[in-house]
Amino acid sequence: VDHGRLLVQCPDKPGIVAAVSTFLTKAGANIVTLDQHSTAEEGGSFFQRTEFHLAGLPAARDELERGFAIEVAEQFGMEFRFSEAAKPKRVAILASKADHCLLDLLWRDRRGELDMQVAMVISNHPDLADQVRPFGVPYFHVPATRANRAEAEQRILDLLRGNVDLVVLARYMQIITPGFLTEVGAPLINIHHSFLPAFIGAGPYQKAKDRGVKLIGATAHYVTADLDEGPIIEQDVVRVDHRHSAGDLVRLGADVERAVLSRAVRWHLEDRVARHGNTTIVF
Amino acid sequence: VDHGRLLVQCPDKPGIVAAVSTFLTKAGANIVTLDQHSTAEEGGSFFQRTEFHLAGLPAARDELERGFAIEVAEQFGMEFRFSEAAKPKRVAILASKADHCLLDLLWRDRRGELDMQVAMVISNHPDLADQVRPFGVPYFHVPATRANRAEAEQRILDLLRGNVDLVVLARYMQIITPGFLTEVGAPLINIHHSFLPAFIGAGPYQKAKDRGVKLIGATAHYVTADLDEGPIIEQDVVRVDHRHSAGDLVRLGADVERAVLSRAVRWHLEDRVARHGNTTIVF
Amino acid sequence: VDHGRLLVQCPDKPGIVAAVSTFLTKAGANIVTLDQHSTAEEGGSFFQRTEFHLAGLPAARDELERGFAIEVAEQFGMEFRFSEAAKPKRVAILASKADHCLLDLLWRDRRGELDMQVAMVISNHPDLADQVRPFGVPYFHVPATRANRAEAEQRILDLLRGNVDLVVLARYMQIITPGFLTEVGAPLINIHHSFLPAFIGAGPYQKAKDRGVKLIGATAHYVTADLDEGPIIEQDVVRVDHRHSAGDLVRLGADVERAVLSRAVRWHLEDRVARHGNTTIVF
Amino acid sequence: VDHGRLLVQCPDKPGIVAAVSTFLTKAGANIVTLDQHSTAEEGGSFFQRTEFHLAGLPAARDELERGFAIEVAEQFGMEFRFSEAAKPKRVAILASKADHCLLDLLWRDRRGELDMQVAMVISNHPDLADQVRPFGVPYFHVPATRANRAEAEQRILDLLRGNVDLVVLARYMQIITPGFLTEVGAPLINIHHSFLPAFIGAGPYQKAKDRGVKLIGATAHYVTADLDEGPIIEQDVVRVDHRHSAGDLVRLGADVERAVLSRAVRWHLEDRVARHGNTTIVF
Structure with a gap:
């Protein structure tokens, strides 16, 4: 203490x-x-x-x-x-259907690798509830569609506000509005499934396949109002070749995503990351 | 044989x-x-x-x-x-002032790592002539400016035509025109000093510094009429952090550039690279 | 099919x-x-x-x-x-107390990344039973001590014989006897927590710390009668430095172990690994 | 200054x-x-x-x-x-026949990447004299055989003593005696062509081929009386597979050797390396 x-x-x-x-x-x-x-x-x-x-x-x-x-x-x-150091940060993890980043964070937390207290998991899908249950963390299903976005964001804000010090977007496939960022009162870390600034936006693995790159990557960054443009905390890559389909890239990339996200979260939890304009200093 | x-x-x-x-x-x-x-x-x-x-x-x-x-x-x-295999390809290397890619190719050739016959080095600067001389390769200085571009290209074409099977742009800092590509009659391999498609165009290391990426890279690709858009043969990256200045990125990137370019050239010389649209298959 | x-x-x-x-x-x-x-x-x-x-x-x-x-x-x-390809191999996973390799294999199997049917998990400890249950795989606890080794091996052989095409030692911390290898009737893949042939035997991370290496690694290999000397299927490393304690090496190494083991298992399942003396050919 | x-x-x-x-x-x-x-x-x-x-x-x-x-x-x-910082260290580089480490150091020095003054190159062979000449550094040929070892060491000591702050063994293939270490009055950095402690001693690439490892490496370390056991400054690896002959390993390893050695030398020149028993702290 x-x-x-x-x-x-x-x-x-x-x-x-x-x-x-x-x-x-x-x-x-x-x-x-x-x-x-x-x-x-x-x-x-x-x-x-x-x-x-x-x-x-x-x-x-x-x-x-x-x-x-x-x-x-x-x-x-x-x-x-x-x-x-004795007061771990309270963290909410937002996910959709993909399990790899969410499970990796929960698992590292259980092993004692991440100095955090996971307050809740929120998902716009019910699919991962069964997988989260063994970790003893509340799972909130907040359906989100184009039609109900404002309402869904409000429900999420009601869950988060005052309860968390960090929000982790663990392959959460919904747009975060500037209003949400203003209201949430905690930093957000997102994992983007490409080596930014390459392949900004949706479908980066297919774009990588089409462009014929020889390495694919993932990027963990703080979320700002500019999509995929926030300060980068960590990146990594894995080698691919012509034999890999876009589906193979998704599979290989998943390993990089979970590794990169967990490092970024770990460093944030240990107060190692300082923001300087649109870049970071990672001590 | x-x-x-x-x-x-x-x-x-x-x-x-x-x-x-x-x-x-x-x-x-x-x-x-x-x-x-x-x-x-x-x-x-x-x-x-x-x-x-x-x-x-x-x-x-x-x-x-x-x-x-x-x-x-x-x-x-x-x-x-x-x-x-017994008939090595005839290669011209085009360079400007930076020596790292040019020398690395000449060293590797002397060591027997690259199955090629270097027919000539062409540069728009005289600076590297002394360094090339010990390798016994002709060095042609063809000054190139915005004003004389057409004339310079013509001189280079006169030197190359019929004499080479491959042209390597070893950090050659002049624009290659579509006309040149049509006339030259041999494929061109270029080394771009970024992890394409990130940081297309000039000054990629400064752009990388400004964006705060955690890895920088280099890309060897066949040259097509679209700048920095040709089929990628090889890429690699090196880790950087906030302590590295843009100048450090230039230094660290140089090692990646020469490694990536030499691998791409080697594979081309061994007929390992097939082009498929805007991508490559590297056997 | x-x-x-x-x-x-x-x-x-x-x-x-x-x-x-x-x-x-x-x-x-x-x-x-x-x-x-x-x-x-x-x-x-x-x-x-x-x-x-x-x-x-x-x-x-x-x-x-x-x-x-x-x-x-x-x-x-x-x-x-x-x-x-339509007939996936039947696999038994043997573990002790460490969960990272076991869970990673089960996760990847659930996601469809590994073309196998996990017939059972066997452990000399009861600790991981709760974590395996959600995957719907039988968990057999076979206590093993120096005193009851022969009996324990026999119980495991009774479980395995005729039921599995591959045995994966996912950080299983018991000695495998030559007799077991002869009887089991299926190949065994082990993950060793060092970059073999460095740090053979027990406690490789502490040995690595003491020696002051700058990279630590993991090795997946087929098990033979010679401890840690079987044909290597896959290896990888991660960078460490003086600030990392032996405990940090264990944590960082765990990520390499699970990655290396899952790749080796995947390649074996796809019949990509041929053995040639004490080495492998991985197609 | x-x-x-x-x-x-x-x-x-x-x-x-x-x-x-x-x-x-x-x-x-x-x-x-x-x-x-x-x-x-x-x-x-x-x-x-x-x-x-x-x-x-x-x-x-x-x-x-x-x-x-x-x-x-x-x-x-x-x-x-x-x-x-304004007083660069005086360095002697010892080499034999292999040129890659020696040339890389001289070339980096010329580019201004290494803050040193190369006082001399000493070799037990005359082969590399022509390649060193363009760099303007004295080249001393000191033949060394089993028969004349004591005499050769004495000649080298006469050249070095009082003239250098660091001795770099750039693939120098002669044994360094404890007596030499005592007399020389400056630290020695050696590059070993394996990922120590794997493959200690001669012929590491052939040993690596025979063992079937999937990564090969190089190690830069301070020289002590115990062969290949001195404090490690830097290591790196490169991926290989069954298609690579022992000769290919030599070629691929050469790139790792020169990279690892140049980083170790750079860090030493910048006073970044502290020795702690048989390990190093690299700031």
Whole structure:
């Protein structure tokens, strides 16, 4: 319970690393690991992630935040956020009919690989309910059609709001509206079944087959109002050749999708991902 | 000198493998390896590559081709081509200022990895002449500007025509006109410094940096009239992260470019690449 | 039901490809794909795998085999085997406590990726019974200790004999005795959690950590009387660094293990793997 | 010229990061990047690499070192080393007949990818002299046989001693004696043509072929008195299959060897590699 993380972001200037590490050390914390990144040699943005041990962190956290705001953050114009490793993020997973990404996340969670608490699974289809049941997670079926989209989104928002810190789209095949993004109050991570920016939009495996590419891939990214254009967290690829049908690409791609999505989710849960414009820094 | 290859292509129907292999066996050839591909379960195109040993192949080749045309090719509506492994293809390499792809091809050739005879290097810059000299290959400097493009292309065509079986664009940074493609009389292989179809056009590494991708790549493809749209022969990628500048991507990408291009050239030289519309079959 | 496969193996000599393909064509079969390999330029062994369509294969198979034996196999000293794609192999999966390889095989089977019929799961622990139940596969708990090994092996043999075509050791942590191999009457595929031949024996991840390797891997191989020395079917690796603990290697390695094992099983099920001494040919 | 690096190593305890960063900041340095690693949660060794800018570093360095020794290093029982990025390491490359690793290093150096000054190339064969000449580096031919080993080593030591900061064995096929290691006064990096610890010793590609592995690799490591047992800096692999002869493995492996060696050398030149027992930390 004494394991904490501190994320900071500010305009780059000399002395930040020393100021942050001195503050933590004086507060009695032991720095376990410290990563930082500056986006340019001069005039860039500075990002830092620090993991530390501090005896009695839960009780000390409020004072730590107050002290940091006054003693460090102000002079550097810093945005910052403390988090406690002992408080796992609450996660909702949205899926449709494909099971591979959903099951992989639930399975990794059960093994203890992902530091999260899965609050619910929501699907626009009933198909996966039986597979989710053994994991002891609530499954909500919210049918979604072109006709009832607004109503369906509202039902999903009612389920999510206040209950989750992260929404994972695990091959959820419905459009997310800008209004939904505004209302949901938590970041969304999506898995796109292509190596973005190649093959944006629907049917990427068929497009990949038609174009004759020799590698196919998958991309996990934060969801923004621009479809398939959000900050990329992780990508990977697998080799294919002329003998593979579009169906084979779907099968081979599924393995990449679940691997890429689970890594992205893991890194987010560990507060390793900072957003910088339309890109990410993954510590 | 007795090692031959037979490439065939025709509408798919039953009996082709048997017909081809029986013909070769009756002609006294020993089939060393035989690969085939059909593009669809029904109504597709059929491709086959056969390597064989035939004692006295150089003398027997004309009769072999005549016989094959009459006994096999006609009934299946086949296009076919015999080639002798002992007659390496004559290759021209076109480069600009970047040395990595050019040198890698020359090194591999000297080491005996590529079964080719490099007839000439042509560059629109004089810079690489010193580096090419030790390899004993003629270096032609053909300055090319927007103003003299037609004239420069004509000079290059004069150098190439009748002298080469393959033209390799080893990071040659000049536009190839449709007219050039029509005139040159040999296939062209280009290396594009991105994982096509992502980042088509100029400056792909900067585009990759701006988009925040987590892998960058390179693509070797046959050149067609559509820029960066020709049939892809080979692709590969390398992992990058937020710490890499656009300059780092150029450096890391160079290794992928030279590896991908050399594999594509090698496969072409061994008659392993068949074109099917805008895609390739690589046996 | 008309999709068949023919596997042949014999001393290499000219004319085999033609003889086999002519036989099949005359028998009315359409060759879908044909792969072959010769282990040496002269005096080697020859291997061929042919997929074909033959209308009415189930009824015609006996005659096909008789004909092939007389007309082709005899003259070439061939071992051969016909199989029907419509008759999936019966598979037993042996596991212990680790779930990742077992579940991945069951998931892929449910999704239709593996052409098999899982006859049973056998484990020396009861732990995974709940996870297997939803898949509708019998789960047999056969406790195994140093004291009761012979008895436990006998119980397993009683379960397997005559009921399975393949036994998959999905991280089954018990020694397989030579006697068991002799009795079981089906091939065994094991997944070893290292990149063999590195780190043979127990505790490979800890050994890898101690040695400071930068990649860890997994190896799927046929089981022979020599521990970890059987013919390798498939291997893969994942990058690690100094920050990874031995526990992290276990976690990262698990993904490689399940991927490698599922590919090896898939290839075996499709009759793609030929054994040649202590190595394999994977068509 | 104002870019410096500080490497420290000591028993782990709280406050090191703060102490180091505060010292540097007070000294007027701007920390550019800071990486650290602790080998265990408790009682481990601590390693840190810090890059910084300090105006007037060359003149200030002596005082910086004195100050650091007194103010920081003493209380933590620290070993430390300052280096200046503007002073590239002097490197000797030892080769035999194979050119790929040697040429790749020289070529990367010419491109500016490696921050080194190649002082000399030494070979026990004259073969590569012509290829080295265009790079403007002295080439010393020191014949080495079983009979004259002691004498040859002495000649090499005479060439190296005091002149180099790093010795790279670029497929140098002579045994390095413990006496040589003691005398040479600089670290040695070797490239072994296998994925260590698999296939230790001579002929690894033939051994790999015989064992039927599906991936082959290369390993760059510091040379110690135990053959092929030194701390591993970098490894990589490439996929092979049954169609590849031992000669093909040599060809494919050469690409991995040069890539792996050049990365290891690059990281060493940038002071990124710390040794911890028989393993490395690569920042």
